[in-house]
Amino acid sequence: MNPSVKRSPPRGKGPRVTLRATYRKPWSERLLEGGVHLAAWLCILFVVLILFFLARESGGLVFKDVFQVVGRYWRPISEPPQFGVLPLLAGSLLVTLTATAIAVPLGVGAAIYIGEFAPPQVREILKVSVEFLAAIPSVVIGFLGMIVLAPLVKSLFNLPTGLTALSASLMLAWMAMPTIVSLTEDALRSVPDTLRHGAYALGATRWQTIRRVLLPAAKPGILAATMLGVGRVIGETMAVLMISGNAARIPHSVLEPIRTLTATIAAEMGETVQGSDHYQALFSLGLVLFGITLVVNTIADRLVHRGETS
Amino acid sequence: MRRQDPLAQERRARLGLLLVTILVIVPVALIVGTVIVKGIGAVDWEFLSTAPRNGLREGGILPAIVGTLVLVAGAVLWSVPFGVATAIYLVEYAPRSQIARWVRLAILNLAGIPSVVYGLFGLGIFVIGLKLGVSILAGTLTLALMNLPVIVTSTAESLKAVPDRFRVASLALGASRWQTVRHIVLPNSLQGILTGIILETSRAAGETAPILFTVAAFYLPRLPRTIYDQVMALPMHLYAISTQVPNIGMDVRYGVALVLLGLVLGVNAIAIAVRSRMRRNRIW
Numbered sequence: 001m002n003p004s005v006k007r008s009p010p011r012g013k014g015p016r017v018t019l020r021a022t023y024r025k026p027w028s029e030r031l032l033e034g035g036v037h038l039a040a041w042l043c044i045l046f047v048v049l050i051l052f053f054l055a056r057e058s059g060g061l062v063f064k065d066v067f068q069v070v071g072r073y074w075r076p077i078s079e080p081p082q083f084g085v086l087p088l089l090a091g092s093l094l095v096t097l098t099a100t101a102i103a104v105p106l107g108v109g110a111a112i113y114i115g116e117f118a119p120p121q122v123r124e125i126l127k128v129s130v131e132f133l134a135a136i137p138s139v140v141i142g143f144l145g146m147i148v149l150a151p152l153v154k155s156l157f158n159l160p161t162g163l164t165a166l167s168a169s170l171m172l173a174w175m176a177m178p179t180i181v182s183l184t185e186d187a188l189r190s191v192p193d194t195l196r197h198g199a200y201a202l203g204a205t206r207w208q209t210i211r212r213v214l215l216p217a218a219k220p221g222i223l224a225a226t227m228l229g230v231g232r233v234i235g236e237t238m239a240v241l242m243i244s245g246n247a248a249r250i251p252h253s254v255l256e257p258i259r260t261l262t263a264t265i266a267a268e269m270g271e272t273v274q275g276s277d278h279y280q281a282l283f284s285l286g287l288v289l290f291g292i293t294l295v296v297n298t299i300a301d302r303l304v305h306r307g308e309t310s
Numbered sequence: 311m312r313r314q315d316p317l318a319q320e321r322r323a324r325l326g327l328l329l330v331t332i333l334v335i336v337p338v339a340l341i342v343g344t345v346i347v348k349g350i351g352a353v354d355w356e357f358l359s360t361a362p363r364n365g366l367r368e369g370g371i372l373p374a375i376v377g378t379l380v381l382v383a384g385a386v387l388w389s390v391p392f393g394v395a396t397a398i399y400l401v402e403y404a405p406r407s408q409i410a411r412w413v414r415l416a417i418l419n420l421a422g423i424p425s426v427v428y429g430l431f432g433l434g435i436f437v438i439g440l441k442l443g444v445s446i447l448a449g450t451l452t453l454a455l456m457n458l459p460v461i462v463t464s465t466a467e468s469l470k471a472v473p474d475r476f477r478v479a480s481l482a483l484g485a486s487r488w489q490t491v492r493h494i495v496l497p498n499s500l501q502g503i504l505t506g507i508i509l510e511t512s513r514a515a516g517e518t519a520p521i522l523f524t525v526a527a528f529y530l531p532r533l534p535r536t537i538y539d540q541v542m543a544l545p546m547h548l549y550a551i552s553t554q555v556p557n558i559g560m561d562v563r564y565g566v567a568l569v570l571l572g573l574v575l576g577v578n579a580i581a582i583a584v585r586s587r588m589r590r591n592r593i594w
Contacts, residue, residue, distance in 0.1 A: 029488045036403060039395035043462070044409075044416045046455060050423065053434035109330035117324050118331075128582055129335045135578045136341060137516025139545040140567050143552050144341055147560070174337050181334065207320035228422075235424025237519040238545070242553060262426045262519070269430070269523050274438065286430040290423060297422035 054290060058283035059275070066277060067284055074248040074259070076268060076278045083281040085288065087248045091165070091258035094251055095240065096233045098169035099176060103233075104226050106173070107180030115185040116210055127182075134178035142242030145171045150243055157255055163245035166254040171239050176229035183228060187221025188214055220303045227300035231293050237262040261289050342575070345567045352565030361531035367558055369531070371566060376533050377541030378515055378573070381525065384450025384537075385457055385514040390507055392454075393461025400462070401469040402491050421459035425519040428456045432524040445538040449525025456520050457510045464506025468499035501588040508581035512574045518545040528554070544570040 025033075061067045061083075071084020114126045145167055153170075154162030191214050199209040215222070245257020246267065265282050272279040360370035396413065404410045432452030442448040472495050480490040496503075518526075526546040534541045548566045551558045 025486065025488070029486065033403070033488055036395045036399045039392050040399035040404075040413045041409070042392075043396055043413050043420070043458070046458075047416045047419050049435065050420075050427070050431045053431055053439065054427070057430070057434040057438070106330050106334055109327050110334040113324075113327035113331040117327060126331060126335060129338050131582065132342075132575060132578065133335075133338045135512055135516070135574055136338070137518070137545050137570060137574055139516070139518045139549050140345070140571055141341070143548055143563065143567055144344065146552060147563075148344065174334075177334055205316045205320045207323045208316060210323075231422050235422075235426070237424065237426040238549060242549070262424055265426050265430065266519055266522055269433070283430055283434070286427045289427055293422045293424060293427075294419060297418060301418055 051287075051290065054283055054286045057280065058287055059280040061277065061280040062284045062287065067281055069288070072250065074264070076281060081277060081281075083277070083284075085261075085285065087250045088259055088261045088264050088285070089288075090250045091244070091248075092234060092260040092262070094165050094254065094258060095169045095172055095244065095260060096230060098165065098254055099172035099233045100226065100230055102169065102173035103176045103180055103229055107177050107225075107229070108184050108222060110177075111181045111184035111188065112210060112215075114181065115188045116206065116214075130178050130181050133174065138175065138236060138239040139242070141171055141175060142239035145239060145243035159255055161245060161257060163243055163257055164255050165244060165251055165258045168240050168244040168258070168260075169254065171243060172233045172236055175236060175239065176232045179232050180225045180229040183225030184218070184222050187218040187225065190221065191217045220306045224300045224303035227296055227303065231296045231300065234296065235262060235289070235293055237266050241266050261285050265289075342571065345564060345571050348561065349564030349566075349568030352559075352561040353568055357565060358569070362529065363531065367555070371542075371544070371547060371569065373531060373533055374542040374544045374547040374566075375569065377526075377543045378545075378570075380446060380534060380541055381450055381453060381521065381543055382511050382514045384446060385453035386507060386511055388451060388454035389457045389461050389510065393458050394465050394503065396458075396462045397465035397469055398491060401466050402487070402495060417459045417462050420455070421463070423456075425456060425517060426522075428452055428520040429523050431455075432520060437524055443538060444523070444525060444540055446525055446534060446541060447537045449521045449541075452520045452524045453514050453517065456517070457514055460510050460513065461506055464509065465499075465503050468502025468506070469495060471502060472498045501584060505581050505585045505588070508577060508584065512577040512581070515577065516545055516570065516574045518543075518549055521546060544573070 066081065067083045067085075069085045069089075071082060072086050073082045073084045074087050075082040110126075110130075114123055114130075118126060146163070149170065150162030150164075150167050152162065153159065153164060153167045157166075195213050195217055196209060199213045204212070240260050241263040244260060244263060246259050246263065247257035248259040248264070249256075251258045265285055268278070269282050272282065357370040358375065359372055361373050362371065363369035396417070400410055400413060429452065432448055432455075436442045436448035436451050437444055440448075442451075476494050476498065477490055480494045481487070485493070521543055525540055525543070527540040527542050528546075528550055530540055530542050544566065548563065548570060551566065552563050
């Protein structure tokens, strides 16, 4: 394939043979290789750009008095406006915690069944179903949540409205499930077989092996799966916007309507004037979200790598 | 306390886990089933082939279907060359360099950014910063950036799956690095890369938040002519008619949901089929 590789004659007496490639790359190859490098470098630039544009459009409102991370009231269109982020943070936190509390036990359980117990054909069907769950657009889930789940929650708990933190959390739990199931399954599979065989050789049953050997060994991976699930829940927008009830108040229970950071941006951005305080406040929320997901994903990544090295 | 029989314990655990798995899976069937049963009545040829009339209350959803297809095509067009190139860099050119570590970190962060933040970014850089306006161009670029980490990750996985002995053999025959990538690695990972791209299209088709401020039109009963036009899109349309417009028949809403769900799950099924074929035909 490459005719220009020449073998130079051996010098001196020793048995050393030097192979020297005198292949000159054609310009098309240089161009393509340059493109490959450029594309990769640009990925780094994109992250910087995202941060830069969020910061630029937020206009430094984060540092002004009107924008308060711990402020108790989000009243963007009253006079004077108040941009207290606390109710939105509390809303995001409440649905995230509730959804995670539902999704993690169920997701890990399902992952154990799919990975360890299910017969091969059943396993394939279950995995495809989990993939389908991941693929359902969030707006479809939000739509069904509004007209099927919310009335159910309303009549079950006898509430004035079914659009509550609980309804949103239930939907979000199932949206985070595919991430948790598939990553937990990966974590279980990556436990070395020697551990498994050792446990069987000691006379442990499958279930004992899973509980005493596999789960402890896969713990970092399962935690990482949990963190990535959390990241998915915090960032989810359309479904929460449609079923959380959109009330920017600090909630006292999961049966109250709430408002999340993401839903606020999606709901209010259309009504703002470019460059206004409200507009800048929404970009500031974007920055807050960016920061939160950055921390959550970094923790997840650390956990994954710790799992790999141990 | 009596010691429990470990095998009986295992049977119980197995049953419990099976029930949990069913609980996780059943909503998929419920969602798909409900949407099909209640939406099928609204979907006919007129629904799919005409524009909406009378403030979304009558007529079909053709502009939304076309809009979604345009957005997906644009997003794939921008993100695939870029993502595949980045993956080639990461796997074939500089797997252990410091820059590759930074690139990986960047991809990881891009993957974690919420979709609505991409919407904000798209608004800030494309719509306002580059003065593209609310347009197909701005929307597809935003979607492409959001899908970039998906393409990079899936492509990198497929490239890594090609055994190293293929590369070594090629290099030993005197092929250059690029020739090895072009003639050995890429052909052998093509199906995996394709699967990733197909999955991206289904994800792009269902996204709402990133297009909300960058391209999506609430009501625009004509087809787009240039890349500076706005378009309607199916997910946006479903959001609009289920929250913003009163007095729309429930069957119409379910109909839109059915078309969107059919599109997304259909594309997914294709990806799954390609993948299982690939597993069967693998030569190494």
